[in-house]
Amino acid sequence: MKKLILLELALLFLATTFQSDNPPGWYQQTLPVNDFVNDIFFLDSLNGWAVTNSNGGNDTGYILKTSNGGSNWDIQLNTFNSIFAIQFLDNNFGYAVGGNGVAKVFKTIDGGINWQVFSPFGTSINSFQDLSFVNSDTGWICSQSSIGGGVFKTTTGGVSWVRQLDETFRPTKLFFLNKDTGWAACNSTKLYRTINGGMNWSLQFTSAFPLEAIFFLNGNKGWIRGGPDLTGNGVSYSTNGGFNWTSSHGESGGYNLEFINDSIGYAGIDNFKINKSTDGGKIWGYQQSPIYNNLQVSTIIFDSLNAWAGGNGMVHTNDGGGTLVNIKQSGSEFPDNFKLFQNYPNPFNPKTIINYEIKFTNYVIINVSDINGKIVANLVNKKQNFGNYKIEFDGSGLSSGVYFYSLYIENQLIDTKKMVLIR
Numbered sequence: 001m002k003k004l005i006l007l008e009l010a011l012l013f014l015a016t017t018f019q020s021d022n023p024p025g026w027y028q029q030t031l032p033v034n035d036f037v038n039d040i041f042f043l044d045s046l047n048g049w050a051v052t053n054s055n056g057g058n059d060t061g062y063i064l065k066t067s068n069g070g071s072n073w074d075i076q077l078n079t080f081n082s083i084f085a086i087q088f089l090d091n092n093f094g095y096a097v098g099g100n101g102v103a104k105v106f107k108t109i110d111g112g113i114n115w116q117v118f119s120p121f122g123t124s125i126n127s128f129q130d131l132s133f134v135n136s137d138t139g140w141i142c143s144q145s146s147i148g149g150g151v152f153k154t155t156t157g158g159v160s161w162v163r164q165l166d167e168t169f170r171p172t173k174l175f176f177l178n179k180d181t182g183w184a185a186c187n188s189t190k191l192y193r194t195i196n197g198g199m200n201w202s203l204q205f206t207s208a209f210p211l212e213a214i215f216f217l218n219g220n221k222g223w224i225r226g227g228p229d230l231t232g233n234g235v236s237y238s239t240n241g242g243f244n245w246t247s248s249h250g251e252s253g254g255y256n257l258e259f260i261n262d263s264i265g266y267a268g269i270d271n272f273k274i275n276k277s278t279d280g281g282k283i284w285g286y287q288q289s290p291i292y293n294n295l296q297v298s299t300i301i302f303d304s305l306n307a308w309a310g311g312n313g314m315v316h317t318n319d320g321g322g323t324l325v326n327i328k329q330s331g332s333e334f335p336d337n338f339k340l341f342q343n344y345p346n347p348f349n350p351k352t353i354i355n356y357e358i359k360f361t362n363y364v365i366i367n368v369s370d371i372n373g374k375i376v377a378n379l380v381n382k383k384q385n386f387g388n389y390k391i392e393f394d395g396s397g398l399s400s401g402v403y404f405y406s407l408y409i410e411n412q413l414i415d416t417k418k419m420v421l422i423r
Contacts, residue, residue: 051063125148208226208229212226212254225255275287290373291315370398370402379405
């Protein structure tokens with residue numbers, strides 16, 4: 001008995017002492033399907049869902065579920081529809097929307113084991129683009145369809161719906177803080193706000209960018225993919241509930257964005273990057289991702305370690321994503337000390353020239369990767385003095401397609417650019 005107790009204590013010590021086997025930063029997770037991920041939603045560090053695209057016709061869209069943080073995913077539903085958005089209220093109640101010629105609402109009351117499928121408006125609307133629920137009964141969905149579309153509200157768990165904005169508004173994104181206060185992105189650049197549950201809507205802001213994402217942490221602090229001018233990076237922030245917006249700076253992106261508190265947030269982007277801000281969205285840097293497209297992001301409120309991103313695959317971090325790149329801070333101009341230029345010619349067959357500049361002696365790495373993130377060539381891997389450099393890349397042994405070349409300084413990713421090989 002004494003030996004058994006000692007063994008159990010030793011196992012407990014090991015379990016609580018050693019870190020996860022997962023690699024640092026962002027690492028790829030394996031999905032059971034190869035479809036494009038349209039949305040991700042996590043309730044906590046273990047339980048999450050993802051929805052995928054259908055390519056039309058008889059192709060299949062999926063609802064996927066994980067109960068171990070994404071290490072394993074199971075198919076909960078397959079359907080001849082693209083599914084564009086999903087949200088869970090708790091471990092049981094969840095909703096999703098999509099369509100493929102006929103707009104569909106998907107509902108579960110048992111965590112996704114079973115799904116009810118509704119076509120609340122028959123064939124008059126071809127698909128729904130987004131949803132926002134505040135409890136298991138009350139929520140909103142939207143369709144940008146020019147015939148029959150608009151914003152619709154239910155207070156009966158999807159049994160009945162009331163149109164609150166008509167098809168002339170062409171809504172694409174919704175975000176509700178509670179049963180009264182919400183926002184809708186309409187006609188590409190118009191932000192509307194309601195303070196009475198959608199009975200009345202007022203135009204709050206007109207963006208110079210298309211409004212492709214909305215996220216509010218509370219009644220004052222919010223972020224959008226869009227902004228007041230064309231000089232920012234596409235993401236803007238508000239501190240007064242959306243009445244005034246200021247363009248962020250740094251990395252471009254923000255096709256989907258979420259904040260875990262008033263400082264830390266993630267924004268979707270492609271090009272093997274995931275954008276992150278640590279100052280409330282004023283400045284954005286990026287972290288490297290092993291997959292090309294990371295347009296969708298999912299976070300957990302007040303959890304600074306766990307986050308997910310996806311598009312052509314799924315990635316996860318459980319350490320906050322690692323080092324940020326290309327953030328200018330007072331007294332530090334590190335990113336400006338190095339430049340990676342666009343290759344020429346581009347497209348090329350089979351050779352091209354890559355130029356780069358370093359202003360201080362550092363260890364330099366330049367890799368070439370394919371569309372899946374696999375390194376296909378290492379062009380530089382050594383310490384170099386300051387100066388301008390030119391290297392030739394020969395793609396004779398590679399197939400036609402899109403490739404990416406990346407500059408690393410002291411093992412930190414500085415920049416990545418795209419090039420096209422045509423055979």
